[in-house]
Amino acid sequence: MAAQRGLTEKEVQQRIDAGQRNDPAPSLTRSVQQIFRDNLLTWFNLINVILGALVLLTGSYKNELFLGVAIFNTAIGIFQEIRSKRQIDKMSLLSESTYKVIRSTGQQTVHQDQIVQDDIMIVSRGDQLPVDARVLETAGIEVDESQITGEATPISKTVGDNLVSGSFLVSGQAMIQATHVGAKSFVNSLSDEVQSGEGANSQLLTTINRIIKILTIVIVPLGAALFISRLYNDNSISQAILGTTAAMIGMIPEGLVLLTSVSLAVSAMNLARRRVLVRELPAIEGLARVDVLGLDKTGTITSGNLQLNRLIPLAGQQLETLNTVVGGTINAIGDDNETARALTKVLPNPEWTATKVVPFSSARKWSGVTVDNGNFVIGAPEFLLHPVPADLSKQIQGYATDGFRVLCIAQTARMSADDLGEIKLLGLILIQDEIRENALETFTYFQNQDVALKVISGDNPTTVANIAGRAGIKGADKLVDMSNLGEDIDYDDLVARYNVYGRVTPSQKKQLVMAWQRAGHTVAMTGDGVNDILALRQADCGIAMASGSEAAKSIADFVLVNSNFDAMLNVLNEGRRVINNIERVASLYLIKTMYSVALSLIFIFMISGYPFQPIQLTPISVLTVGIPSFFLALEPNYQRITGQFMKQVMVIAAPAAICVVTYILVIDLVGGVQFKLSYAETSTLSVLLTGAVCLVALLMVARPLNRFKFGLVLLMGGCFVLIFVFFGKLFSLTSIFNWQMALFYLPLLVTVYPFYYLVQESLGKRVFARIKWR
Template identity: 60%
Template structure:
């Protein structure tokens, strides 16, 4: 420290010194963006394995000279373009919101305090930091008033560290208490947080079920698609078919196996969800979190800032032990001035009582773990905080009065004289009076929480305040089960958390470590848990939760960690977040089966026709009406439909309940048609047309089931797809290499097959399909 230039604490760097450091590149950088760059979006959407396979298949079709069979490749191009457009649109929305939620820091320059973002910091800048800030640069402490820091990002230890003047601070550290001035020593690429990229995100969340299933499908297809295609091509040639016929059949088989639309649909659905939430002033920091929140069945709420507005008001003091109200009030004003804290409680008291002049010797800033703060000043030592954490044993009459006030919704703090500011409890505390603070409910709290409970989301309140106060406020907000409350300061050092989460709904006097353990207990009981918070006392719980939500008005550390940031600090927006997540996942689940039908029957048919003495029943262009009219177009519209039902957690099973029976029916019909064609010596054009027709009809039945519950829009959509599919046969047969259905001899073949398709599909779905699915263990 002695070898480093030390700008005066009162004035900081001059404008000239700042420009010199900027010119020398000694300037900080912004955090990595939440979204991919436009270049990365293009690269990642274009350079996929399936797109590369499609390019190769298109090249083979060009080789045959059958250019109309390239239609599948134009569909791939359109799908990719839609995906790129949607992701770029979502990126721009998220980037705009990221700027609005970006951390703002206080710098001292030229004797003035400036508010800037972290990219504006230069080496040797002086940062004025306080509780809730997350340090964006490495530095040294120049001045401090009881600065307590969480360095768990670096050391792994959650215990707060007290920092003195001259002590080093590492970027990524979170200020838990006190305030001070820190000089930046390492900025940009030299800082710890830059080297450890997003150090606050220590916990990697479990991959979403939706993405896990889709990635598993892609992994399997990656292994089997090329060997199956090669096997079919060789087998077709060995049977004496022409090279062009072998190529077209192989291309049709491989195109059918690729569920490119499913990958597109999932990414577009999540990107569109982030865009929609952005319009409701909700920043989505991780797209998979949309799914995580949709699956939430337990929502843990912090009282202040979530149930209440967080705008605290000082009401009055109630002296104890014969003290004068005027004297106690004056000493409270002096204590708050001496502590010089910047939390909501301190601001409310300071606003009401002013700031008298005091001579401060020692300060113990507020800590969420200690739940009290104090100072030695004017020859006296005073503390303010939760009575249970200041007094070893709260006298019965005082405890009774605290309960009475808490039941009326007051936040009750105890002010006491002490002989020393020791931790975790001060020495020899003597009560002076009770300090009463009020906090108003959020305007639409009852409506919002009522909605969540109607949606089968259990609400749990976890707060550092008195449990009686918390329960009273929660009851006024319409949260059920508020009579089941517990004081976590009285449960002992090693309580049974599993029993606690079973027996109670309201938890008061909770320490940050206990909040984390409660979240773990809910998760161990097989619940998907979301946690809301706005202060540093919520950080551990937010990290542990499956999904975390922060208020924009909360601490910078909390916002940097959360999956969602409510930019207007309006908890009512959570209704839209939950609905959007459920809509995305329910709709993807609804239509995923339609994509997998094609994948399953294509893979099965490829394997069968390697050994069957017939050419593959489709050409690439013949699959286009099925892929577009029975899958691609209707799924796009179905994915936009409102569906806010609770997520069942049975994604793979529900998909397979439609996909497996449909695929079995299609494979059965096609094998039957090819055997019939062999017996009747039907030309390839007739058998392939029959295969296309029956595949489309069964896919239409699957579409009807996937669209349930039906409404007028869905009925019209399905009817339109059926009419367009029929028009392909009646008016576009030549384009799609199909036999005209106007021939009465041909009608004698296809009409009985069409009539039988629906009852056969229902029979397979309710019979064989269910028996097969019941034998499979789903995770």
């Protein structure tokens, strides 16, 4: 391209001072202000503050302790999320897009927020435009504006045409000038209309939020009914307030949403340390559920470092002449992809002058140029010759079987994207690639974890199958050439029969992903080029290499900063750890919620007071839920995902809640009526039995036990006993060293584990087995 005089430093500064500077790339994390706001301004925090104010009116200040627990939980969440944010932001800088800008001092590489109005930029295939621009020079480019219009068909652009921000080049390169930057760019001015991919969806958070919504509807009217009932049954206002407060804070699964969000944030931080940038936190969970992984050959199975093996002259061509023709053609076309770099590195450049260029397109699988000597194209034989002669097809098949990527060089009568006229084949080009280091171990691990690997590539299927087999991918012999299938393709049948797909166009990649999704699979897709973007966007989880195109990185949920696919093992394990651990500990939070709702409904119709005071729930919440759930959520747990969150939760929580309600009714009706125990004594025994049931549930959640988990349960149980021995007065508990009380509560304590087991087995056989859980 001809040299262009760019802006001077003075002109750049003038535009910066005038506010004509582009915006930085959007942050992948929330701001510190947003983190504080979203953690503090919640519905349940509001309820806690109101309840705290009401308890303050009673003068029982120690019952305000529940607010301390809520504040501590929120503070921990804010701290962890800010800590994670800083690590992710550091990693974002490493993968942030850069652009080539021409200024008076020469060519510079800058970030998008350093681009100013009227800057001259050089863009090439795979670049996503950060500004609106006008084409100054080009030999031919095609632009995908699907993120703006929703239409994925590439649009040809030439000198003088306008380009909109958010679009990306699918072929060619160009020199462009920024016309609108920052807030005045097309994407920013019409931000509400921009069509982009939907954010990653978390089944875990969706289920938990559904529970929260139900509680939001229930908690206030139920609390109000209980308060009125307590006043009607001659309780004092203070007793009614304390009982109602205890019931309502019991219904709040404080920390559950927080624990889930913090666990995902911590996982993102851990992955950032392993050079994996997470663009959407729920995507960590999404990849853990993946059972089909679509692999793009180049950059995923292979290193992407292509090398020219040799040229094969045809039609009486001399090798020396063929070297010149291929070198002249590829240099005149000016493509900047891996294949072009492999050829220009070793072939001579006769410096032909191009009068017309058709740049490489993933859909066409060829690129071409018109020079003084005629029209020349380089591309896939199957896409240039219709049909490929039988003897040539056999020759190509032989090279492909040996693992070579086979291209051809041809002379054509015309140079049009739609019509090349008569084609004269001059020779074959053999390109070889190398398998990534540790590819065999990585793919074997995924397959052992029941993740089916499918290879989708634009190359010859025999070549792809050869490489897939060398990388240890099962079923590599089940291959299909997508270029031979015509227009009417049964994708559902294809995905059921084959594992390797060659000569795949970008739209076909997307259709294959959709077919797997229709079959009930959760699909992840890897890619590094513009030809992968449609599939990356369609997949449940998109994975891009940092060395790939900017457009691919902007679509993906994960960016591998070192472009090392082995890092995906860490993502899979982090996702499984989060999901499995949250599924386990969620039951601990919901036990309290379930028995609090049930007791509130029951005690609306009972004369005696609600069995707990707010402060009495603190030992139960902290020792059987808060502290152990924090440690259990960080434990290694890489088991396969069951996909039955509610069943996993209810198997533990429902029996525990039934046991708690049963014991409290026994204490109230038998202990209060038969043994003539006071309210202080019955509430003390309610705390004791509830804590015992929750400790049994904790033991169930901690399975399979190891030394650490067993020690944790033992420590929490010991601390719970010490509360009664040394801190009873602080928590409004009476002494349990009373033989009359002991005669009553000791037999109940002995029955806790057998009763829990009996209820769990009964529910498991009669209820859980009949319910279809999501």
